[in-house]
Amino acid sequence: MSFCRGGLYFLGVFVLQFLSLNVAAQESNVLVCYYNSESYYRPELPFEPANINATLCTHVIYSYLGMGAEIYNVYSRNPGLDLGPGETEPFPDDPDNSIGELDFIRKTVVLRQDNPAVKVLVSIGGPLQSSRSFSNMARHVANRTLFIRSLIKYVDLYELDGIDLYWKYPGNGDGRPEDGESFVYVMRDLRAAFTNLTTFTGRNYTLTGTLGCTKNVIDAGYDVTGLAQYVDFLNLLCFDFKMYTDSTSNIAHHSPLFHKESDSDPDKQLTAAYGVDYFLSKNATSVSRKLVLGISAHGRTYELGAPDYNNFGQPTMGLGPPGSFTRQQGILSFYEICHEVNKSTSAWQFRYDHDYRIPYICNDIMWIGYDNEISVKEKIDFAIGTKNLGGIAIDFIDYDDFSNLCKSWVSYPLASAIKERLNYWEINKKR
Ligand SMILES: *[C@@H]1O[C@H](CO)[C@@H](O)[C@H](O)[C@H]1NC(C)=O
């Protein structure tokens, strides 16, 4: 008996040492929180920087600032929101709105008081920025230099920890075939500029990119190992794959993890797993820890033709109605979805698709495909546990149930579930 105890004790010490060695040798997973500053305009439930729980995130990405199409300066598209009282934006989109007021960039930077380890970045570009403008900037050293000088000034002025570049998408739309190469040059020059800035400020800077996740976008625009040489990490937005459009009106989920055998060949590529594997297939397995899987905190909705027409592939009438807070057709925040369900749990049919590994719900002629605490856990097990990626990005943190409208176990139930599962893999991953 005592021998057994001694043996177990010995084994226990051995296992503990083994584990702690492993944990020490490994960099921890990132949890990147995209923050949409315009969430302040949501009626009744305005979101402000102070609403962000900075201890949940390792990085907060303030989204988005613009880049001038002619002189490649970084500028605020919404000075009233982004800049401080009396500060003026020299190059506003809207001349009537060029004076700062709410100071949200600084109020986001101030979150470092709550969590000294959190890194606050701004994202440049996004859906409102033309691919051509980035292409013109990136192609030639003189234009890149204008952009980077302006960016460094911004980083210094607001005491940011770095920047994210969201070029949607290199080599796509009105971009150019050589954009993929130019994108690497931009990241290379930005890294050099940050290294230079460090010699003056003594601080380190984080450089990231926001990337699309479909095969066409990846093929046309991303030299993954080239980019990985210079960036801290790349956030892969592996969602919004399928939704209602004029040409595709049949029910589909926007963010499946895996496909169904019965899916068409093109549809089999529209999953998070396919996107991640396709990135890795670009000679990127050795830099997998620089890839971060993006998970959305929104659902995509349909209005059904009839209550019974609620299965995948069946035709729909159109986009679902706007949410009472986010006010956009066809899209609902996670907190609007759980709130809707909570108002009348009995009215909703809940389903979890065991091929796609995602939840969807329907009620009469309303259909919602989204991610919940269970599907994000499955995505993390795939991305971190199986594919050894470097973390998760949540887009947007302000779509999560920050005010605990749904009276869940905690505020930010989605981000909290992500954090918990990332911690699990930090403890349990063998390397
Ligand atoms: C913020 O999140 C942490 C978990 O990371 C939690 O312990 C804490 O209670 C949260 N803070 C607030 C104000 O909700």
Ligand SMILES: *[C@@H]1O[C@H](CO)[C@@H](O)[C@H](O)[C@H]1NC(C)=O
């Ligand atoms: C650099 O920017 C200028 C001004 O926008 C533009 O005319 C020029 O074509 C750009 N250079 C390249 C190589 O794209």
Ligand SMILES: *[C@@H]1O[C@H](CO)[C@@H](O)[C@H](O)[C@H]1NC(C)=O
């Ligand atoms: C390095 O930074 C200093 C100060 O910001 C600047 O004057 C200089 O031009 C920079 N050098 C390079 C090579 O970017």
Ligand SMILES: *[C@@H]1O[C@H](CO)[C@@H](O)[C@H](O)[C@H]1NC(C)=O
């Ligand atoms: C910056 O990074 C270097 C190398 O990783 C590290 O040694 C140093 O402590 C960091 N400095 C700060 C101020 O975080």
Ligand SMILES: *[C@@H]1O[C@H](CO)[C@@H](O)[C@H](O)[C@H]1NC(C)=O
């Ligand atoms: C693949 O990556 C390795 C280093 O990670 C590099 O040495 C090699 O040149 C790359 N091969 C190709 C075809 O890009």
Ligand SMILES: *[C@@H]1O[C@H](CO)[C@@H](O)[C@H](O)[C@H]1NC(C)=O
């Ligand atoms: C609905 O509200 C109850 C408490 O009233 C809570 O226990 C439950 O978790 C909520 N459901 C959802 C889906 O958030």
